Amino acid sequence: MERKIEEFFHKWQKDILRKPLILYGPKQIGKTFTVLNYGKKEYKNVVYFNTENNKTIIDLFKKEKSTEKLILNLSLLSGETILKEDTLIVLDNLDEIEIIKGLKLFGSEHSKYHIIGIISRRERLTEFKGEELQFKGMNEMDFEEYLWAHEERTLAELIKECFAKSKTCSFHKVALELFWEYLKTGGLPEVVKASLDGKSVYEIDAIKQKIIDVYKKELCLNKTLIDIPRGLEVINSIPEQLMKDNKKFQYGMIGMGKRAKEYESSINYLVNNQLIYRSYKIKTVKSPLSSCREKDSFKLYLPDDGLLFSMLHLTYKTWTTDEKVKETIYENHIAKTLVESGYALYYYQSEGKAEVNFVIQNRIGQIIPIEIITRSMSKAKSLSVFMKKFIVPRAYRITENNFSTKKEIRYIPIYAVFCLNETKM
DSSP states (O other), X not given: XXXXXXXXXXXXXXXXXXXXEEEEOOTTSSHHXXXXXXXXXXXXXXXXXXXXXXXXXXXXXXXXXXXXXXXXXXXXHHTSOOOTTTEEEEEESOOOHHHHHHHHXXXXXXXXXXXXXXXXXXXXXXXXXXXXXXXXEOOSOOHHHHHXXXXXXXXXXXXXXXXXXXXXXXXXXXHHHHHHHHHHHOSOHHXXXXXXXXXXXXXHHHHHHHXXXXXXXXXXXXXXXXXXXXXXXXXXXXXXXXXXXXXXXXXXXXXXXXXXXXXXXXXXXXXXXXXXXXXXXXXXXXXXXXXXXXXXXXXEEOSOHHHHHHHTTOOHHHHHHOHHHHHHHHHHHHHHHHHHTTOOEEEEEXXXXXXXXXXXXXXXXXXXXXXXXXXXGTTOOHHHHHHHHSOXXXXXXXXXXXXXXXXXXXXXEGGGGGGOSTTTO
């Protein structure tokens, strides 16, 4: 399945000042598969090493401080000739600082060897930082990539054109129905492929449960043992938290007498490693938005809609008839899409309890409110109140309806949320 990040790999490959690349992102999003697939297409050969608990590789990087000797030994270990400019070296599951030191040697020399390291725990990047390396994040498949997988590239292009030109989409119903399937499936490649292969609902749910277990296992890497069970409690509580009318995270829903101080470290660990996403409450709006946040008031979201769908134990009937469920899944989708597009998340709530689901700030400092409108809340007025109180360059309402513009507000169909990125806004 084709991924957008391949365009970035191509630019990196051709860069005359190329440095070793560290690719990071949660497990199960297709990092290794995508890198190896790209390597097979664009290089003469690929040399792959799984560095996890690989004493031979770790000892090699500890011992050798010469890039040519490292290449010679890696070539011997792999049984492959490593060619300058024409071999892709892949070091998977990076977690050892000695290997990072070795990669920095290649970066400091502007070496002609092409190296990609892959890591899942984003918090390790603070230890790996350095100008000798290049870093790139990767996420699960968005709806556009999902359409590519379904051979609906023309429809994806049409949606982007309708967004850019603010015109109605002639295939609106088709796009909406495909999007609903995407929300049930999610964007994790293994689940998408199972769906494409015609696997049953039960088989797909089993794959999702396996992935949920993998994410929970990631918590076991937390250095503070007491935070491991607390992290699990947080993840398990998110679906129920999001189904409330007031989606603010409440510690009391985890258990009687639970306090914020006990869970702060666990939540930070989960957020830092992209296992959950956080949106802070703001009561006022000024630049930067980070100065307005209320540290103790926030919502938490899951990084995959399909996993949330399964954790809520939804059936097709519930999904199509319960507007509250649909609103919850839609909100999670918008949250994860905005985070994965590079935005920090905030939501606005006034003293009078008027709430705007999302408020974001782009790179040039513009503050943009985003409100969800479903059938059950079609007369929501929070965004209008917000716009009267604060001056903003544009505002969006996300709906199940087609593209339109009314009273300076752009109405965007839910399937087009992937268009809300820095290049388009």
